[in-house]
Amino acid sequence: MTTPAQRQTALLVSVVGAVIVALDGTILLMAQPVMQRDLGASVAHIQWTSTGYLVAVAALLVIAGRLGDQYGHARLLFVGVLGFGAASAGIALAPSVGWVIVLRVVQGGFAAFLQPATLALLRLAYPADRLGKPIAIRTGAIAVAAGSGPLLGGVLVAHLGWRAVFWVNVPLAFVIAVLALTVRTPATQRGNSPRLNVTSAGLLAIALATLVHALADVPARGWTAAPTLLEFLAVIGVATMLTRHERRTTHPVVPPAVARSVPVTASMALLLVTTAGLFGALFRATFHLQDVLRLDPLDSGLRVLPLTVLMVLGSPAAVAAMRRYGARRTAIAGTVLVVVGIAGLSRLGPASTWMAMAAAFAAIGAGFATVMVTATGTVVGDAPPGYAGVVSGLKQTAMNIGPTFGIAVAAGATGTAASTMGSTLLILAALAALGLLPASRLPRRPARQEGEHDTTAALPAQAPTPQAAPARHTNS
Incomplete structure (x- = not known):
């Protein structure tokens, strides 16, 4: 304690x-x-x-x-x-x-x-x-x-x-x-933790680094350029090797208790596609603000300010919603807001009012805050304390790959011409809408109130903290 x-x-x-x-x-x-x-x-x-x-x-x-x-x-x-x-x-x-x-x-x-x-x-x-x-x-x-x-x-x-x-x-x-x-935290019996599998760690690092590099180069080279396709093939090959090695080894870099957790994997998938839609939309909207509306960077930032404000205000509101409605319904509502906001941006043009743009960015901010709080709470809360680090690393990986993927989609799908803004943003809205699938896999029940405890949960067999029960999803 x-x-x-x-x-x-x-x-x-x-x-x-x-x-x-x-x-x-x-x-x-x-x-x-x-x-x-x-x-x-x-x-x-x-x-x-x-x-x-x-x-x-x-x-x-x-x-x-x-x-x-x-x-x-x-x-x-x-x-x-x-x-x-x-x-x-x-x-x-x-x-x-x-x-x-x-x-x-x-x-x-x-x-x-x-x-x-x-x-x-x-x-x-x-x-x-x-x-x-x-x-x-x-x-x-x-x-x-x-x-x-x-x-x-x-x-x-x-x-x-x-x-x-x-x-x-x-x-x-x-x-x-x-x-x-x-900082002082309870001990998690680190000495009983399996050692880091160097082979798995190396394969994972190569796969992720190659994937991010390939996605980061899509805006310059396109999706079908030979170097891009070769890198994607390399990612598939290394990922296949990693999967086979993880199944055979007694010390996988991603423990089975984590890899098989539906709340954890669903939350990471939700974060991946939602951040892709959000950052792709921001990338595309920035070109619209500066190249079409001819706003300077400061004015452009002010136009996007409602997104930041609603993220700040939406975070505590998301906690309250999860306590009342549960993670599943809260995450679905947040995803819908993100999709509606991005779709709203797709309808904007040079004659659009400041209020219309502010409303679209506000919807995106409120929705993304809801998704972030819900998915992060699910990932971290569902993890046994001894696996908190690897689960947090997986969550942060999704948060890093998602934006890179979204920007690649935004820049590589139709370019940055003003005439393609609407269609590009609709593609990104559809990408964010894919988050409804993993959101529907999150726990249904509302979170317990503070002070209530789950006495029925059993720690996964391979967790390094056998003395403590794993936290079920906290919906926070």
Whole structure:
């Protein structure tokens, strides 16, 4: 058991750890054009400052979560955030774009150590039936950080230059590292955890890295380019090898109790397609705002602001809805809102009013907050404490692949011409609508109120915490 003070510390570390990664992801957008001019870099080089980071993160998230289950999530978070801060300082001092790319890959690797730990700490600190509020707080904080990133980045770049957007990570990382040393969570018998299977881990890393690289290059090369098709074939081949090895080994990187969990797999599928629809729509809408409506980046950001506001407001509302209606109905409602919002954007044109656009973005924000809170609560709450890291890593992997896939669909389906905006957004709305299928597989019953406990649940046989019952889905 943890004390209220220990839970608050874990929540604080979880929130600020998630915020630094979310902020870094969007603040960079404002720095890249200036970085290109300052370093004399090509467009391809600048693209690799993002692609290299994404590939490293995707390759290592599940492995990092698995290591956290074995060695402790506070330790992994400490190492991850210190490395993230050190890499940020290195980028700020980089003399050439080559160094920036290399250090962005390093930064992505440490971000992979950091991200699963921020979620796993919540699972260890809070009972499963009390995860709703902390997950809602974390989701709202991520929305604020991601939404404010472009504005903060614009201010820093305008007054201090592009290197300032990386320097800002350094003091934040130091503070988070100090806080991580104070985190106390119940022991999960890490010594009994199976060792990391190096072969499985390597195959998984190769498959995920290749997949993300292929998707990231679709906007430039298209879906049918020979290199793209070869990479997709390579992913299929490596994934087949991984599946066969996982079935034979006694120490799979994804434990059977996790791989066979319907709530966990359904939640990850829901997050994958919903984030794909959302980020693909944002990518496409950005071109509409700036190329068709001729708005500058700041005005464009203000048009999208209702999405951020409704994500913040929608997170606690989603917790209340889950307690009353259960995860299934709440997730279905959230998915419908996302689909309606994206479809609403497809009908907008140069003569559309600000209110019509705001309503569409607000629907997307409210729906995505609902899906995020529901799916995250399901994934984390359904996981036995000893598997909190690997489950968190899987969830974060879905959250990284989904946006890359969505942007590939948005850019590769019909290009970025103004005349194709409506059809592209309808494709993305249909993609998000696929989330209704996994949403219908989430637990039906409402969450127990705080203080109520499930005394009938039995821990999966291979979980490393035989003394504790697994949390059933918390609907939070």
